[in-house]
Amino acid sequence: MGATLEIRDLTLRFGGVTALDRLRLSLAPGTVLGLAGPNGSGKSSLINVLTGHYRGEGSILLDSEQIDHLAAPERVRLGMTRTFQAPRTYRRMSVLENLDAACHAFRPLLRNRSVRRCETKEMHAQLERFGLGHLAHALPDQLTPVEQRLLELARAHVTGARLLLLDEPAAGTTEAEAHHLRQVMAEHVLPGRTAILIEHRLDFLRALCSELVVLQAGRMLAQGAPDDVFAKAEVRETLMGEPVHA
Ligand SMILES: Nc1ncnc2c1ncn2[C@@H]1O[C@H](COP(=O)(O)OP(=O)(O)OP(=O)(O)O)[C@@H](O)[C@H]1O
């Protein structure tokens, strides 16, 4: 089977800043690719170029189909969805309505019609799975930061998209909350999906990812199995601030 996502020589510039520098990547189906790197290394930029929010140079192929000329909604139609570094929800809609809206707006667009319909009963069941059942009628502003993160994950999940792009889904949560998010992702969100997961928490990446890429200044510093990547001296220096011994 071919790659779900293929990135060739992707470059993104903001004036004099090169956010992504001739990046090449290939994601086999079912891969959960962790993306780590210091602040400003280009992690969110990569997601923004993939979704069509930013335009870069180079090519992007989704299931062998070139998509870099497509507008953002067209890419959604092909089965790509994302979460944001700062959670984005519909503030005037209840938690249940948020989930419903994500499902109704997205699923009919998908080419793959085998995905289930968006029945209210199913949406309730999904909320229970994400631990949000008791908050179905609350507004997003009434949720704690971790509940907002869970809602964003639930929304991405119910779309049925085959490629998930998750930008720091545990940002702004405590250790215990991050652990809970990790479990929910491992159980409900990631199985059977191809995903890119940006995280600063290394235990998160180690537990959830089958591959890891470390970016530095828009370039690939290291790539491989998480344990192998974390063992590299240059990665330890960049991510953990450990001095490199000659
Ligand atoms: N909209 C923008 N306009 C100008 N420069 C931008 C924009 N978005 C990102 N950049 C720049 O591109 C570079 C990469 O930023 P990006 O947000 O991708 O980093 P990141 O790895 O996601 O960092 P963080 O861990 O802080 O979220 C940075 O130098 C940033 O200042």
Ligand SMILES: [Mg+2]
């Ligand atoms: Mg970012």
